[in-house]
Amino acid sequence: MLATIIQNLINALQWGSFYALIALGYTLVYGVLTLINFAHGDIFMVGAYIAFFVATFCLATIGLPGWAALIVTIPLTMILTSMVGVAIERIAYRPLRRKGAHRLYVVITALMCGLILEHGNLALLGASRKAFPSLINEQVFTVGGVTFTNLKIAVIASAILVFVLLQWIVTKTRVGMAMRAIAYDKFAVPLMGIPMDNIIVATFILGSSMAGLAGILFAMSYPILEPYMGALIGWKAFIAAVVGGIGDIRGAFLGGFLLGAVEILVVAFFPSTLRDLIAFTVLLVILAFRPTGLFGIAKTTKI
Amino acid sequence: MFKRYSIHTLLVSMGGLLIYVAYEEMISLYILSVLMFMGVNIILSTSLNLVNGYMGEFSCGHAGFMCVGAYVSSVLGVWLFAKDKVFGPPLINPDYALYLFPLIILIGGFAAALAGLLVAIPSYKTRGDYLAIITIAANYIIISAIENLDSIGGSRGFMGMKRVITAMEDIAYLPWMPIWVFAFTIFCIWLIRRYVSSTFGKGVNAICQDEVAAEIMSVNTNKIKTITFMVSSGLAGIGGGLFAYILGYVNPGSFNILKSTEVMVMVYLGGMASLSGSVLSAIFFTILLEVLRPLQIIKWIVIPLMLIIVMQFRPEGLMGSRELSDIFPWMKRFYRFK
Known part of the structure; x- marks a missing residue:
């Protein structure tokens, strides 16, 4: 019994790690710009594909061993993915922000960018699924009836590591301070001599590289890639970020793990077709009782 | 006299022309179905505009309500009027299909309105x-x-909705689907126009401007929000019901978030809080989708x-928050909005 609980807990932590990593990107951009970056799920997908190309290049063309390929793939994928994120910000969002367009029009533009990424991928690479090469040997450990692999542990550990790192960046460094300042007051920040555009670019770099990292880890855990893989997981991660309280890093992290746990538990006890239904109903109930999410602060509206 | 009834005359003649053309089969079935989808898209975009534009909320799950309407009206229709593997022989004599069809679509809309309570x-x-x-x-x-x-x-x-339409055509041979789509589209536009220009609609607008201030000014915001969400999702349900009967087949996958995105695009392309903008952008968008069909995935x-x-060039949508009559003032002689 205890073994089953721990087993499900590990599965939930691993599955939640992906949501948490993607939700962190949503929440960073939202916290700074109050923009729902709907292209983020597709940036995750692009990250997985970039990882696929880098990894196959390293393995097949250069002939590196698996562990070395992994060491090359992780930073390279994160850098390339963050370039995609920054490119979208520069091309699509920044001109709109300069014009002072309504917030929702920027959201629509983000949705459109996501569609372009998805279908651009489909048009360029075709509808065939790609199989991600295995970079490390998956070792299965069994401790007292609980089975886990080294990959699962790596996924959970890296999600926690990323969370600690981001929390440190946002609360302790100068860039993080500038981010919080922009979130607090957009108009006073340029007056203080803070380069707003650079800070926003830094936000997108952080968020997108986390999506890239999630892409690598996801591709290693579930080695089938397809162009639509980012859409559903992206929407769900966004929901997770909101349930945690969007704009708060702890919230995104916790929300991701919560969603992962709910989904794994539903699959463990009910038919798996009910997964979305029950998971979303639970989230709806949470939002009904805490309208600003778990960590969100209720703002008093003044006239 | 002429000016007063010009819109009515225009609509009646448009509807008459559509029925005549469809009856004589002067246009191909493909063009006819595109025209019908245009009507459905107009219903969807105007009804979403009620929430996203006029009330200033951000609803991105419109296809869900459409799904409720589509399923309720098609299951009801097939159950009542058609022989089906699941439901057995028709419950009511299929001769009544003609009279009860609009009622079925409206019941679908009503079910969708109840689903709107979920939001x-x-x-x-x-x-927000x-x-x-x-x-x-x-x-x-x-x-x-x-x-x-x-x-x-x-x-x-x-599936099985085609049999209901066949039952209607057996009674009187007329292109029933184009007629009902046209009628419901006009009904939807009329309803939303009356809704937003009524005193109640002023309350909707007040919520958009500032919810707290509206509350203080004794606007019953909860009531207005409930009714507006229900009207919007109910109309979406009507659109969904028509959509199901046009296709003759529904599956839940066709009402996913991509469909919601499509509707949202129509609203924001037309401009928030612009009824004629939504209508025009729905027409434009449907045509665009069909024209670009040969491009397949590149589309x-x-x-x-x-x-x-x-x-990038018009960050407020095609029409902004203006109506057609604000852009072409001569139109004000024929119809007034608000």
Whole structure:
């Protein structure tokens, strides 16, 4: 019994790690710009594909061993993915922000960018699924009836590591301070001599590289890639970020793990077709009782 | 006298022309179906504009309500009027199909309006982007619930609506689907126009401007939000019912978040809080989708790219928040908005 609980807990932590990593990107951009970056799920997908190309290049063309390929793939994928994120910000969002367009029009533009990424991928690479090469040997450990692999542990550990790192960046460094300042007051920040555009670019770099990292880890855990893989997981991660309280890093992290746990538990006890239904109903109930999410602060509206 | 009834005359002659052309089969079935989808898209975009434009909320789960309407009206129609593997012989003599068909579509709309409560009740406390999430979650919940209902086909979909239409055509041979789509489209536009220009609609507008201030000025915001969400989702349900009968087949997958996105694009392309903008952009968008059909998968790169470019040059949508009569003042002689 205890073994089953721990087993499900590990599965939930691993599955939640992906949501948490993607939700962190949503929440960073939202916290700074109050923009729902709907292209983020597709940036995750692009990250997985970039990882696929880098990894196959390293393995097949250069002939590196698996562990070395992994060491090359992780930073390279994160850098390339963050370039995609920054490119979208520069091309699509920044001109709109300069014009002072309504917030929702920027959201629509983000949705459109996501569609372009998805279908651009489909048009360029075709509808065939790609199989991600295995970079490390998956070792299965069994401790007292609980089975886990080294990959699962790596996924959970890296999600926690990323969370600690981001929390440190946002609360302790100068860039993080500038981010919080922009979130607090957009108009006073340029007056203080803070380069707003650079800070926003830094936000997108952080968020997108986390999506890239999630892409690598996801591709290693579930080695089938397809162009639509980012859409559903992206929407769900966004929901997770909101349930945690969007704009708060702890919230995104916790929300991701919560969603992962709910989904794994539903699959463990009910038919798996009910997964979305029950998971979303639970989230709806949470939002009904805490309208600003778990960590969100209720703002008093003044006239 | 002429000026006063000019819009009525125009609509009646348009409808008459449509029926005549469809009856004589002067246009191909393809063009006719595109015209019908145009009508459905107009219903969807104007009804979403009621919430997203006039009330200033951000609802992105409109396809979910459409799904409810589509399923309720098609299951009801097939159950009542058609022989079916699941439901057996028709419950009522199929001769009544003609008279009860609009009622079925309206019942579908009513069911969708009840589903709208799923969003309306949390909206008392929740605002802005948190409400957006609730709408997305509602969309997923509805689709996933229908996928799990195996008795009506589950994720395989549900069909048999063509037999209901055949039953109607057996009574009197007329192109019934174009007629009903046209009628319901006009009904939807009329209803929304009356709704937003009524005193009640002023309350909707007040919520858009400032909810707290509206509350203080004794606007019953909860009541207005509930009714507006229900009207909007009910009209979406009507659109969904028509959509199901035009296609003759529904499956939950066709009402996913991509469909909601499509409707949202129509609203924001036309301009928030512009009724004629939504109508025009729905027409424009439907034509665009059909014109670009030969491009196949490239279509979904070209259309978003075009929209991004439109957003860069007109960040408030094609019409902004203006109506057609604000842009062409001579139209004010024929009709007035508000």
